[in-house]
Amino acid sequence: MRKKETTSQKAIQQRVAWAAPVLALVLLLLLPVFARYNDYVLQVFTHALLLATLALAWNILGVSGSISLGHAAFFGAGAYTSALLSLDLGVSPWATIPLGGVLAAGIAAIMGLFCLRLRGAYFALATLAFVEIPKVITDNWDGLTRGSLGLVGLPGLPSLRLGSYHFDMSGSLVGSYYFVLGYGLVLLVLVTILFRSNLGLALQALREEEVAAEAIGIQVQKYRLLSLLLSAFFTGITGACYGHLIRYLEPGLVYGLHFSAIPMIFAICGGRFTILGPALAALVLYPVDQFIFHPLLPAGHEFLYGAVIILAILFMPSGVWGQLRKGHFVSIKTGSIE
């Protein structure tokens, strides 16, 4: 059911659709300047950016129509892989972070083997259960992972050497901030290319009408698996970055419900079938949680996430950004998913 929109309404929507992301980008680039004297603000937004990448990565699977409640499995796997390789073997985080992504994708492949035939609700339940496997294994394999004691003293984010310049990302808050921002932008570009390519087309088609998609030659299982693996890969990388950012890991933390729930909530509230929706939701909701609700309710401030997802699923299932972009599709020259 489409409301008939006036042309002026549409024009406004078009403008917002362009202006909002650009404005957001500018603000983000300049944030460290504004937040010069306020470390806390910088930390919050670094974390918000990290969660934005997590939501973007989750949505690579989300756009195929599947909802995962267990992405923490990939997050934690990536975190621990990168942490252990860099801590115990001294490998540079530049290498261990992608390796974290690879291991996460491997775990996703195992999960896909058992669960990819499942649809909708049953797939979601399977992902909810699946997290327990890497979590319990990591928790118990003391010899490798120090179990529930956790890992401390992890190397920080990798530093960048360009010629005679040396950017130490881990040394300062600003460095970390720009590292995560850089990663976020790279991921955003990749996701955009993905969604607008024929791959994205296949995912949208199989999401809308699986049988018809199959009949015109789309190998549904293959594309679903691909979206799962890519989603897990980038989730793993985000997890790895997280470990190097806070320099501490614990199974209950990185495999916890928090990192399974958050990307799902951000993606749905922002707009599950859009590119920017999940990231925008992260950049708005997390700071709101930290700046407004956390001081008011030191314990229990995360109720916000529960509240917004309930509101979203009842009143705006296509998400705030998704609602804004509704009925707008770019012709297939550049891709039909926005």
Added chain:
Amino acid sequence: MWTTVLVSGITLGSFYTLVALGFALIFGVTHTFNLAHGELLVLAGYVAYWLWKTYGISLLFTFPAAILATLVVCLILQRLFSRLREPMEMNSIVLSFGLAILLQNGMLFFFSGDYRLIRVPTFNQGLHFNTLYLSYGQLTLLALSLLVIGLLYFLMRHTFLGKALRATIQDREAASLAGINVGGMGVLAFAIGAILIGLAGPLYGCVHYLYPTAGLQATLLAITITIFAGVGRIRTLILGGWILGFAESGAVVLLGASWRELVSAVMLITLLALRPQGIFEREQ
């Protein structure tokens, strides 16, 4: 040692069945999943704990309050669910997931993250049979679980309401054509589910530490047993509960307590992998 596993398996398993019963009933009647099920259990436990700790009320008299709490939340949930659009199964998962987060944070706010336990001294004493030790706590758990399950069985089999519920579970459309108020059955299912969970909660708080995020494990249990039993007969639910109870007890004995959480997760994934069409078999 194996007798311990046996006893523990049946005791735990019966309790698990009790926990799963409400979930299965709600799913059977309304085709919705309540992912906040475990949080409701913990909530009921917390209510009982609070009354016991703050006012010294004995365990028995905390049940009504716990049930009241779960009834309120369940009926709110039912109203929210009734406003959902298709696909019901998926949307109910997302919505109840959100509710679970709300409940977790609420409990965190009121009770903090510290581990709580309702201490009933008599529960730690017990009976000895040769090498077998059966605590009063376990006995109570077993007895109460079986009692409530039995009551529900009687309700479903021999009362008019029970038959109406079963008809709705088997075939919603046919039931509605036969004059059954299917919407009302949904409300009833939620109410009964709330009562069941409200009964289980205080018991849970006696044998298990209460903390805000304890619910997930219980939810997984309920889901696993429900999916095992298929379109539930109570007997199959009991069987599923016992199997899970044995598996967990066995795992604890063989591998250690920390592997216990894995059992229901592995069971659930295996069940889903083998029955990808879900609980209700649909015609091709």
Added chain:
Amino acid sequence: MSLLKLEALSKKFGDHWALKEIDFSIDEGEIVGLVGPNGAGKTTLFNLITCRHRATSGRILFANKETTLCKPHEIQKLGISRTFQSSRPFAKMSTLDNVVVGRVFGGEFHLFAQSTDIDSAKQLLELVGLAHKEQTPAGDLTLSEQRRLDLARALATQPRLLLLDEVVAGFSPVAVKQAVDLVRRVRQRGVTLFIIDHFLSLSLRVSDRLLALDHGEKVAEGRPQEVMRNREVIRAYLGMRHEDEPHGA
């Protein structure tokens, strides 16, 4: 040349035989109608040909290649496409994009849609008369338009054999006439057509031959006029009372 050959094809669902020992062949360039009352097994036959379901016994040969055990996307690559009894457009995508999807996945794989894909899609929309609705979301089209979109999308995969399932169900007489013209134009492009048409309004007018099924069995095949005069076919469609059993005319 026999493009499609069915040999003793049978399908059982549980205890119930949906198709029994169907022998039939279709030559390249033909338009063949598949007729029969409800439950005769027509859609099941389509599902077997497109490998959406697996045959219980018998063989299917397409261009002399055995395809009984293929997967749906393999069948599509070999050159068989279909439409469905109820229209299944990709509702949130534009009409043009629906057809482009068919083009993109019907042929070789590229990372991005090519301009040739878009041009072909536009041509196909013109063929089915939907060019003016290029940018409309497919979910907003009328029933008749959605059916034509289904056809265009199926054609986009460049099939040799096209299976149309109840493509004119619910159409007005005018729309049926347009469908007749459209089907003929499709044949002119070199596509062989196999059409399910329960109400006969289309198939009687365009088909070279008919295959009539009842309760999963072939009861008649041949030219439309002959088949429709066949007593078994009449009985299948209209039903006959016990007293009307033949013992004299």
